[in-house]
Amino acid sequence: MKKDYDGLWLKRLPAALPPCGTSAETASAELTAFFAGRGAGETFLLEPDERLGEGCRITKEAGVWHIRGGESGLLYGAYDLIQALLTGRDADGLTSSPRYALRMLNSWDNMDGSVERGYSGRSLWFEGGRFEYDPERVRYLGRLLASAHINVLCVNNVNVHAPAQRLVTDLLPDLAAFAALLRPFGVRVMVSVDFSLPLSAGLDTADPLSPDVLRFWRETADRAWRAVPDLAGFLVKADSEHRPGPNAYGRSHAEGANMLAQAVASYGGVIVWRAFVYDCLQDWRDTRTDRPCAAYELYQPQDGDFAGNVILQVKNGPYDFQVREPVSPLLLSMRKTCLALELQLAQEYTGQQIDIYAMPPMWREIFEIMPADRIRAVAAVSNLGRGYFWTGHPFAALNLYAFGRLAWDPDTAPERVTDDWIRLSYELPDPDRESLLRLLLDSRNVYERYTAPLGLCWMVTPHTHYGPNPDGYEFDLWGTYHRADRTGVGIDRTARGTGYTEQYPEALRALYEDPQTCPDRLLLFFHRLPYDYRMRDGRTLIQRIYDDHFAGCEAAEAMAETLKALALPEPDRREAAERMALQLKNAREWRDVINTFFYRFCGVPDERGRTIYS
Numbered sequence: 001m002k003k004d005y006d007g008l009w010l011k012r013l014p015a016a017l018p019p020c021g022t023s024a025e026t027a028s029a030e031l032t033a034f035f036a037g038r039g040a041g042e043t044f045l046l047e048p049d050e051r052l053g054e055g056c057r058i059t060k061e062a063g064v065w066h067i068r069g070g071e072s073g074l075l076y077g078a079y080d081l082i083q084a085l086l087t088g089r090d091a092d093g094l095t096s097s098p099r100y101a102l103r104m105l106n107s108w109d110n111m112d113g114s115v116e117r118g119y120s121g122r123s124l125w126f127e128g129g130r131f132e133y134d135p136e137r138v139r140y141l142g143r144l145l146a147s148a149h150i151n152v153l154c155v156n157n158v159n160v161h162a163p164a165q166r167l168v169t170d171l172l173p174d175l176a177a178f179a180a181l182l183r184p185f186g187v188r189v190m191v192s193v194d195f196s197l198p199l200s201a202g203l204d205t206a207d208p209l210s211p212d213v214l215r216f217w218r219e220t221a222d223r224a225w226r227a228v229p230d231l232a233g234f235l236v237k238a239d240s241e242h243r244p245g246p247n248a249y250g251r252s253h254a255e256g257a258n259m260l261a262q263a264v265a266s267y268g269g270v271i272v273w274r275a276f277v278y279d280c281l282q283d284w285r286d287t288r289t290d291r292p293c294a295a296y297e298l299y300q301p302q303d304g305d306f307a308g309n310v311i312l313q314v315k316n317g318p319y320d321f322q323v324r325e326p327v328s329p330l331l332l333s334m335r336k337t338c339l340a341l342e343l344q345l346a347q348e349y350t351g352q353q354i355d356i357y358a359m360p361p362m363w364r365e366i367f368e369i370m371p372a373d374r375i376r377a378v379a380a381v382s383n384l385g386r387g388y389f390w391t392g393h394p395f396a397a398l399n400l401y402a403f404g405r406l407a408w409d410p411d412t413a414p415e416r417v418t419d420d421w422i423r424l425s426y427e428l429p430d431p432d433r434e435s436l437l438r439l440l441l442d443s444r445n446v447y448e449r450y451t452a453p454l455g456l457c458w459m460v461t462p463h464t465h466y467g468p469n470p471d472g473y474e475f476d477l478w479g480t481y482h483r484a485d486r487t488g489v490g491i492d493r494t495a496r497g498t499g500y501t502e503q504y505p506e507a508l509r510a511l512y513e514d515p516q517t518c519p520d521r522l523l524l525f526f527h528r529l530p531y532d533y534r535m536r537d538g539r540t541l542i543q544r545i546y547d548d549h550f551a552g553c554e555a556a557e558a559m560a561e562t563l564k565a566l567a568l569p570e571p572d573r574r575e576a577a578e579r580m581a582l583q584l585k586n587a588r589e590w591r592d593v594i595n596t597f598f599y600r601f602c603g604v605p606d607e608r609g610r611t612i613y614s
């Protein structure tokens with residue numbers, strides 16, 4: 001019987017692709033048998049070569065495929081070769097090694113089974129305050145991650161609620177059992193910890209400079225690594241959105257992180273310290289404080305202070321996973337600190353796995369700007385859950401797959417990785433495959449235009465973050481303002497304004513500083529402009545806002561037509577169609593609410609006479 005988790009891009013791959021630890025002979029025989037079963041007479045030979053580590057080398061010699069690699073390298077090589085064969089690409093001579101050593105999936109799963117910002121159903125492994133899972137499903141998860149070369153899974157939410165503190169105390173045996181299921185797939189687990197854990201254990205302080213606190217964390221680490229010897233490390237959200245941190249004791253983030261780093265160092269563990277820190281109690285009347293400036297102001301002066309096994313994890317943009325943000329200047333400026341780039345697969349602000357939003361084109365832009373030598377790791381907030389479609393929308397699986405592929409090799413073109421995912425996931429006739437490829441690659445532009453073009457942020461419905469509500473956060477405490485009024489919209493983030501542009505290296509600073517050179521897609525992120533501002537294409541700003549919302553909505557309608565015509569298998573076809581109907585409703589709502597919002601301020605009608613409600 002078909003299992004409900006028997007899906008995603010693995011469905012055409014051998015179910016039992018040999019995990020790490022399988023003997024090379026057995027693995028070779030299994031692969032050969034798989035292809036024999038498909039009528040293709042390919043033979044395989046796996047040859048362990050520990051010097052290659054996670055990397056692999058694939059050659060075809062005298063009609064036999066040779067895969068060489070270390071333990072996980074062999075597994076990755078096998079996946080690469082199978083994927084190449086199934087997608088019709090040549091793999092002979094392929095050598096591959098990871099650009100980033102840690103390719104981490106951050107789940108935001110809570111022990112009660114809920115998932116923060118989860119749009120794919122409940123947690124795959126927690127329920128009722130404890131681990132609860134189908135081991136087969138977890139093994140399948142391991143295969144999924146290995147096939148995308150993701151090698152770390154953080155099991156719990158960065159907001160560590162009380163029950164999750166038990167993950168490093170009495171639930172360690174359960175964590176160990178879970179880790180054992182994933183280990184054969186080259187995946188190590190990580191745990192989010194609460195900086196104030198010493199307090200819940202009865203200490204009277206969590207001050208990182210207190211010897212008792214260091215002793216406490218050493219003992220905690222000792223227990224954790226004894227239970228899970230290959231534990232990847234701890235992930236910490238500190239002094240952020242009301243989470244405890246070193247600031248309460250007058251200590252710096254480097255002091256806080258380094259104390260933890262010292263406690264885990266002898267086990268080879270890392271401390272992944274999130275840089276998502278800003279004033280979440282801002283007064284909207286305060287126009288001098290500018291949230292995007294916050295992380296750089298806090299961390300830049302501490303560059304060089306962090307221990308070697310601390311990784312500062314920085315969200316891709318300075319705000320919070322908005323539809324369009326410039327790259328975080330912190331990623332470009334911390335020269336003496338190990339960094340991780342944090343992406344969000346969960347589509348919190350990008351359609352919540354109802355609206356289609358393929359991420360590879362966005363990531364490509366980020367990777368192109370980021371200095372490769374300084375980034376050690378890439379993390380992504382997971383979009384997985386226990387629903388029938390593990391990623392809510394069947395197409396959202398692309399984002400998980402592509403994340404792993406790009407974290408391995410960020411030079412992979414978005415077209416290539418998207419096409420590979422389609423070929424692995426669906427057997428479509430060529431014209432349909434090409435239509436789906438175009439649809440996915442353009443989906444971000446479509447979404448951006450009907451929701452938040454020109455770098456406008458935060459016009460979303462508070463808390464849920466789905467659907468439009470232009471003033472929803474405008475008079476709130478979160479530092480998320482667009483400051484639209486009858487004269488114009490946006491915040492001046494140049495040297496004359498909040499000075500945010502000055503956090504960038506010179507070339508980018510100059511580009512963003514001047515509205516004439518600032519890319520249109522970021523114009524209102526960096527500048528406050530009047531509605532009659534002339535854009536480079538001759539249109540006024542307000543006309544461009546209207547045009548983008550109309551065009552985005554029309555493009556979503558065209559997308560729905562394309563989708564209808566695709567020969568997708570069931571139940572993907574039905575599921576995608578149902579979600580598309582919701583996406584269209586959302587697109588129309590965004591178009592009308594935002595256009596009306598601005599029209600009411602400026603009173604300028606649409607030049608082309610289209611309907612804008614008043």
Ligand code: GCU
Pocket residue numbers: 116117158159237241276320348
């Ligand atoms: C966003 C999100 C929160 C999350 C936070 C984080 O603000 O809405 O749910 O906790 O990011 O990244 O820590």
